[in-house]
Amino acid sequence: EVQLVESGGGLVQPGGSLRLSCAASGFTFSFYWMTWVRQAPGKGLEWVASIKQDGSEKYYVDSVKGRFTISRDNAKNSLFLQMNSLRAEDTAVYYCARGNYAYYWGQGTLVTVSS
């Protein structure tokens, strides 16, 4: 059974940092692109970042470029999102998803940026 389990969310002050993790199981992690998608409270889905199978290509939405870094550890079946210089508008549920379009999603982890 495919499982994606996010962790690392929480309350952080503006300008702070958080590192999200996504533990994958039930499939060959190294075979797939992986993606982070977020959803601000009451808002729509926003694609945040994607990473190629071997980590050689990474793409970001403009609003997070230079602040967020997506990475992966294929040996540990894990996906990460390092988030720096956080802003109030980064407040959202962050989902880990398999592929560039996703059948499999995690349950999400809430990031709240507030003083």
Add this chain to the structure above:
Amino acid sequence: DIQMTQSPSSLSASVGDRVTITCRASQGVSNYLAWYQQKPGKVPKLLIYAASTVQSGVPSRFSGSGSGTDFTLTISSLQPEDVATYYCQKYYSAPFTFGPGTKVDIK
């Protein structure tokens, strides 16, 4: 970057009605277009990929069509359990942008 729009932003229809949602890309994305359904408080569910391929397990009343810049999601006979927000997403090239969503409810 390619922009994605959806219309309408919301609709209200009766049970049994045929419902059509449109997604438009500002540039061609071939058939690299997916549709998702998201019910309140739930994780998005993939309905359709490659513009017209229905994901296994999705009811047959859902269908997709289009290519290039114009795409359509159709619910042939709206059911109460279809109340949700529907999103398109292009995956032709990064950024893999979602449309703004269409909220569907029952009249």
